[in-house]
Amino acid sequence: MSVVSRSVGNAFRNKIRTSAVVIILAVAIGLALSMLVANQAVASKVDALKASVGNNLTVNPAGSRGGLGGGEPLTTADLTTAVAVEHVTNVTGTLSVRLSNSAATTATTGTDTAQGPGGGTGQGGPGGGGFGASGTTNLESAVAAGSLGQRNNSNGSTSGSTTDSAVPSFSIPIQATGVSTSATAAGEAINVTSGAQLSDFAATSTQALVGTTLATKNNLKVGSTFTVQDRTMTVTGIFDAGTEFDNNALYLPLAATQTLTDQADQISTLTVVVDSIENVASTQTALTTALGADRVDVTSGSTSLESAISSLGSVQNISLIAFIASLVTAGLIVLLIMIMVVRERRREIGVLKAIGASNRTIGVQFVIEALVLVVMGSVVGAVVAALSSNPIVNALVAGNTSTTGTAAGAAGAAPGGAGPGGGFPGGGEGLTRTRGAFAGAEQLIGTISTSLGWQTLVFGVAGILLIAALGALIPALLTAKVRPIEVLRGE
Secondary structure (H helix, E strand, O other), rough: OHHHHHHHHOOOOOHHHHHHHHHHHHHHHHHHHHHHHHHHHHHHHHHHHHHOOOOOEEEOOOEOOOEEEEOOEHHHHHHHHOOOOOOEEEEEEEEEEEEEHHHHHHHHHHHOOEOOOOOOOOOOOOOOOOOOOOOEEEEOOOOHHHHHHHOOOOOOOOOOOOOOOOOOOOOOOOOEEEOOOEEEEEOOOOEEEEEEEOOOOOOOOEEEEEEHHHHHHHOOOOOOOOEEEEEEOOOOOEOOOOOOOOOOOOEEEEEHHHHOOOOOOEEEEEEEEEOOOHHHHHHHHHHHHHHHOOOEEEEEEEEHHHHHHHHHHHHHHHHHHHHHHHHHHHHHHHHHHHHHHHOHHHHHHHHHHOOOOOOHHHHHHHHHHHHHHHHHHHHHHHHHHHHHHHHHHHHHHHHHHHHHHHHHHHOOOOOOOOOOOOOOOOOOOOOOOOOOOOHHHHHOOOOOOOOOOOOHHHHHHHHHHHHHHHHHHHHHHHHHHHOOOHHHHHH
């Protein structure tokens, strides 16, 4: 009988022990492969972030951010000027407006009926529903005002100013963003989950994309209609931006948004794509100079990007350490099992030596036996890794970003949110998540998808086999100390 066949047979000599060892090894190996896959997936995400976000600049009117503050709006002439700046490869303009519910606006009394651009109400306040709204819609907001909405959007009046009826409660406005391309808004992809992207970008367009929560609240589906001002709009697609707040929104064609809200030629934000990360700083300065430092604020995505990369870097370190620890654990398991096997087979080893088997032959037999166990554990472990790697990597990312978010919240966060076109005062009953720079980083990271490819599998299993072979060498070397005469005499 050859050494290999004898080794394979010995691996299955005690089936119960073999099954137990394979299960234990499978857990360790599965965890090791999961951590290796997580490390590679996070590294790919970092590269993708640097490539897609690291070379973006955002241009806002000076003194304005996310619909708050003041200043003068940007125009299409500013977009043309930005395109001509050196190292700029693409410029996308968006117009962010707020739409109040037409029923709530009609019910508003007293000073709350002040008209804003496009016919919407002016200051919010109790019963306002406008908060600087640029128009009205028959849609109802999917976000309840709650105590925060009532407090944050109050006009400061504490005395009753109406005598005939109670003032209606504040209604959260709906954010609408006019976009000029079918796939992106402010440089980020629009995740359409049903229906199709916008295709008609004329001023007379009636197309619209509706957020999932807003669609659910108003029983909308692809093909449904609703009104913005006096125009009937048709739902061409429903998108998912990831949060309830961001999905209480619409995407409309830019020209149509400008026409509906009487803001012809106006733009809220420009998203500028630079040809490389290395030229971001110089292009930021050039854009500020070209557009006027007193007219615009040019910011880079570096704050959110650095937060995202820092969080992902921590996940990479954790996954690498866990991978190494799992490999060492697998090696220790093999070491302990093979030491036990060698002690159990002292008589067999003595007999083999007595009939002429060399220490090398006997040692190789035990190493091969250990590798057979590891290979079986690797097969089961690969299945475990394929099923668990995706939940593990996203749990690591979520845990790490939550920790970073707490620290960021303690330091303070910028006003506004990261929804379509920026944030605006919302509602609810309490602060449930950190916004500001870290919220942007969290959205940049999103969900990380993992894949256990054959290259990763080969690399991981090769490392595991190497560690297992090293773990089996020590028991194999113990066979050299077995003296046939002593073993046979003891029998």
